Amino acid sequence: MKKGISYFGVRNPEWVAKDLATIKDGGIDYVVHTFSEEDMEFYLDTMRKIVRTSKEMGLEVYLDPWGVARIFGGEAYSKFLLLNDDARLVTREGKKGYGACMNNPDTLEFMKNWVDAAYYAGGDYIFWDEPHFSLITNKDGCFCNICGEKFKEEFGEELKKATPEDLSLFRGLTKLNFLKEVMEYSHIKGMKNVLCLLPHDEDLEWEKFAEIKFLDVFGTDPYWVLKPVGFENWMKTRVEKVSKLSRRFGKESEIWIQNFKVRKGEEVLMEKVANTAMAYGIDRISAWSFRGxxxxxYIKSEDPEGVWKKLLEIYSKI
Ligand SMILES: [Zn+2]
Known part of the structure; x- marks a missing residue:
């Protein structure tokens, strides 16, 4: 089982090198560097240096489109959205939403530019992190003209009259088709694709995502902050599903452990996730984020150093 950690917020290569040494000393195999629109524009060669240093230390490198176009998870803003009003999500009432439409060709073109930048920076893997529709403005999905036409083509009716079931299915298919296209693009460039679905994403059967041709690693992040009641059983069903589907489609599997917003006393849950992942033969386990x-x-743990120590203790037993 390979062990990973995510890393963000520091862009001074000298300091990053010190942290990477700490990560390497912790017996960790791969690092997930966030690669936001800000990084892409203002830190491109800095990120290239950070990636190179990571690899020189023997770490595998994932690059994460952190908050990019506000389609992926992450505490980062999007300039693409500000400059491309026509590519924004549209609400049922016709207002602009907080995120780019995955069916809009401009969004796809921009994502491919992002992949080009990630390739330049030297990433081995692209970490497609929690693709979603904005929960703030577009829970039901996007109602722009492009989506309206697509829906009519595929479902034979007006998008605004769609049932909740059809809306859910359409959101799922939109995410699926978007991911297929960007994954093919990064595959052609020689990079591998990792997908982390939100654990409560039920728009489409997960097997549709797990079987994507150019997907290499399939996973989810069952954080207890998302399911405070009934966590253990819920987490187990997700781990089991990832394990089964990855095996069926010949992919590696990956499970994430919550290392943010961990309250004192919850450290024991980290061990439960790791043990479950081991029991189901998961290939990769990772934690968000470095040093708790x-x-x-905004999301720090109550006792970050305690969380970090606990993680290293768990990792040392794997
Ligand atoms: Zn749309």
């Missing part, structure tokens, strides 16, 4: 996310006040 001590440096981002």
């Amino acid at each position: 996310t001590s440096y981002m006040s």
Whole structure:
């Protein structure tokens, strides 16, 4: 089982090198570097240096489109959205939403530019992190003209009259088709594709995602912060599903452990996730984020150093 950690927030290569040494000393095999629109524009060669340093230390590198176009998870803003009003999600009431439409050709073109930048920076893997529709503005999906036409083509009716079931299916298919296209593009460039579905994403059967041709690693992030009641059983069903589907379609599997917003006493849950992942033969286990996310006040753990120590203890037993 390979062990990973995500890393963000520091763009001074000298300091990153010190942290990477700490990561390597912790017996960790791969690092997930966030690669936001800000990184792409203002830190491109800095990121290239950071990736190179990571590889020189023997770490595999994932690059994560962190908050890019507000389609993926991450605490980062999007300039693409500001400059491309026509590519924004549209609500049922016709208002602009917080995120780019995955069916819009401009969004796809921009994502391919992002992949080009990630390739330049030297990533081995692209980490397609929690693709979703904005929960703030577009829970039902996107109602722009492009989506309206697509829906009519595929479902033979007006998008605004769609049933909740059809809306859910359409959201799922939209995510699926978008991911297929960007994954093919990064595959052609010689990079591998990792997908992390939100654990509560039920728009489409997960097997549709697991079987994507150019997908290499399939996983999810069952964080207890998302399911405070009934966590253990819920987490187990997700781990089991990832394990089964990855095996069926010949992919590697990956499970994430919550290392942010961990309250004192919850460290024991980290061990439960790791043990479940081991029991189901998961190939990769990773944690969000470095040192209990001590440096981002918004989501830091109550005892970040305790979380980090616990993670290293868990990893040392794997
Ligand atoms: Zn749309």
